[in-house]
Amino acid sequence: MFSKILIANRGEIACRVARTCRRLGIATVAVYSDADADALHVDLCDEAWRLGPPPARESYLLGDAILEAARRTGAQAIHPGYGFLSENAAFARACAEAGVVFIGPTPEAIEAMGSKSESKRLMEKAGVPLVPGYHGADQSDAALTAAAGDIGYPVLVKASAGGGGKGMREVRAPADLPAALEGARREAGNAFGDDTLLVEKFLDAPRHVELQVFGDTHGAVVHLFERDCSIQRRHQKVIEEAPAPDLPAAARAALAEAGVAAARAIGYVGAGTVEFLYQDGRFYFIEMNTRLQVEHPVTEMISGQDLVEWQLRVAAGEPLPLTQADLAVSGHAIEARVYAEDPAGGFLPSIGTLRHLRPPAEGPHVRVDTGVRPKDSVSMHYDPMIAKLVVWDADRASALRRLRAALESYQVVGVATNLAFLGGIAAHPAFARGEVGTRFIETHEADLFPETAPAGDGVLALAALDVLLRRRREAARAAAGSGDPHSPWHVPNGWRLNDENVQRMVIRDGDSLHTVTVHYRPEGYRLDLPGGSRLARGEIDANGDLVCDIDGFRRRVTVVRQGLDLVILDRGRQHRLTLDDPAARASERDQGAGGLVAPMPGKVTRVLVEPGQTVDKGDPLMVLEAMKMEHTITAPAEGCVSALHFATGDQVEDGAPLLDFEAKGD
Incomplete structure (x- = not known):
């Protein structure tokens, strides 16, 4: 086994590898860009090496700089994680030439499967069923246009290199093809440095089912069962689960056989994923990812194995830890990718500081893989993933209940997130029935993108009570630090000389203004709200949460406040309100209508x-x-x-x- 490895990545996968190495007693070296100097993965590693400025092409994609860091620090091996250089055959070859072990497959396997076009030719030769399509060398617009016409619309234009939906366009009519080719080439070139395209028949209602395979240097190949990754937006996975729900036993067995055969055909070593589309009882090979996948935790949860440890042992020349007969499925696992993005705004990434971050409590049933901490920033330079939330239980229904509960308790303030959107998927009856497919989000769009409801009396009461309790706490602190702590001017009960103890506050909810009239009572506060009066009392606990009783209903919520803005976090929902201040309102920026x-x-x-x-x-x-x-x-x-x-x-x-x-x- 290695004594020191360098982790050539960032974020949650770098943290994941660092923790496994720590458990195994392996020293680790982090690399980082200027944007990641204070990142969690840097703190988790024993040493750290600066690569350069934030853009990936000037830092995480600099193979020579990474190899120099390995040489200078004495690292024996490099773990590439996923993305960046993880499927770069030239980098894997450079590692071998430098005498550093690349923790992944051989350069030849990466080249064979890293090109979607080449991998399809190999799989076609091996008899693995393919989606009808064109993956030829002629990349002219004329050749691709002719191929699309022969295949029949709708078609899917895809980048031959890479993945994650980048360089991919769905085309439903011939008139839309030129723009799709131009955009896909440009995006593929920017993301992967390779603008080669292929054209495939677009399947209307497929499932995305993939097989986790593993090979060693002694010729052994096993699979660790399949995953369903059908819930996608813009061709990027959102929710993954293992094993795939409602997959016929014959299809499950055929899938495993085809995936293992694909790995054996190229002498595969290390972790890999063979991906298929499944529709109408038939499956079609689409690509093989020659690395660890983002969704590998669901496989770990149902198999009880640490796939990163498997990677390290295989790269060190050890045989696979288990044979196929030793592996078995236990229970069901689901992973939800928590992103800093705005689902209602076209899933655009959200950039900012994580002012408040509280993930659900981890344990045997809940796992959170993350690379960020409170007060960290989500940068424009990298993928906006905040975390992978993974749940496990004895069966799918139980795992789904745990997913719903975990999503409700996940709190993020400072950036827009997809938490409510994920909660909508998890709560959808069709998802509960296992009716999944790559068009799930489009099919159920009306249910998953509901209009934002205005704040009701309950939310306004929570906001007002939090403001009152925090003012009372500040008044108590001020009184304790004053020369006259018993002065009536310090009593936080609304007392005023020659006036009744009534206070009015105005709360803004979007474009709406609501007046809340507060009457101070011995038992708490009477709040006159737009829909009537409510009796409220409570306290701010040691965690900063609001523990309250409103008309006899006791609950705990979190209120995050910055200046005049308040974010109410209650049972998986966020309500953003503002204490109205005329001076602040007058200084709002004019966006300019034109x-x-x-x-x-x-x-x-x-x-x-x-x-x-x-x-x-x-x-x-x-x-x-x-x-x-x-x-x-x-x-x-x-x-x-x-x-x-x-x-x-x-x-x-x-x-x-x-x-x-x-x-x-x-």
Whole structure:
């Protein structure tokens, strides 16, 4: 076994590897960019090495710098995690030339399976069923257009390299193909340095089912069962589970046989995942990921194995820890990916500081893999994942109940998150029935993206009570530190000279203003709310939570406050309110009715219009890139672009005015 390894990654996977190494007594070296100097994975490792500025191309993608860090620190092996250089055959080969073990498959296996086109040719030769498609060498628009016509629309344009939905476009009509090819090439080139594309038949209602395989240097190959990863948005996985629900036994066995055969065909070593689409009782090979997958924890939970430890042992030349006969499924596991993103806003990433972060308590049934802590920042430079929430129980129904409870207790303030969205999926009857597919989110969109409900009397009462209790606590502190602690001016009960003990506060909920009248009573506060009066009392506990009793209903909620803003966290829901202050209201920034602003910080990759150009509603105006994903700014109406404020290559901040737009008739 190794005595020291370098972890060539960041975030939760780097933390995961560091913890496994610590358990095994292996020293670790972290690498980091300037954006990650104080990151959790850096603190968890024994040593750390700076790579460069935040952009991945100037830090985590610098293979030479990583190898130099390994040489200088005496690391014997490099664990690449996933993403970045994990499926880079040139880097794996450079490691071997430098005498450092690459903890992954051989460069030849990475090359064979890293290209979707090459892997499909190999699988076709091996007799593994494929989705009808084109994966030829001719990458001209004419060849791809002809292939799409032969296959029949709708088709899926995909990047041959990489994954995660990057460089992927669904095309339903021939007229949409040129723009899809251009966008997919550009996105694939930016993300993977390879703009090779393939075209496949788009299956209307498939499931995404994949097999975890493992091989060693002694010729043994086993599988650790299948996972269902069908719940996806923009071709990126959101919820994964193992084993796959409601999969016929014959299909399960055939899937395992095909996946192991695929690994054997290339002499595979290490952890890998063979991915299939499953529809109408048939499965089709789509690709093989030659690395550990993000969703590997569900496999660990049902198998009782540590796949990172398996990786380390196999890379050190040891045989696989178990044979196929030794492996068995125990229970059911589900993983939900918690992202800093806005589901209702097209899943755009949300950048900011994690002002409040409280994950659910971990134990035998709940696991949280994360790379962030409270007060950390979610950067525009990397994937916006906050954590992977994993639950396990004896059966799927029990695991699903634990997932719902864990999502309700997960608290994040400071960035937008998909927690409520995940909760909606977990609570959906179709998901409970196991009716999963890659179009689940689109099919149930109306249920998963409900309109935001206004704050009711209950929420307003919680906000008002929290404000009152915190003021009382501050008044008590002020009294204790004053020269006259018994002065009536310090008594936090609303006492006023020659006036009744009544106070009014105004709370803003979006564009609505609500007045709450507070009457101080010996037993607490009587709150006059828009819908009537309620009796409230409570206290702020040692954790800072509000423990309250409102009209006899006792509960515990969390209220996060910054300045005049209050975020009420109650049973998985967030309510954002503001104490209304006329001076603060007057200083709000004028957004400018005639401009279009950046929905996220990022880089302008294309400017598609010129000043003075007239456009129709929906026409593309500008393309932004953040976290390796593109977002197109479109015209909100028919009109004219009167001015541009940024050019191609410029960096923009969230909310920055991109251009001036005059709607027709204004």
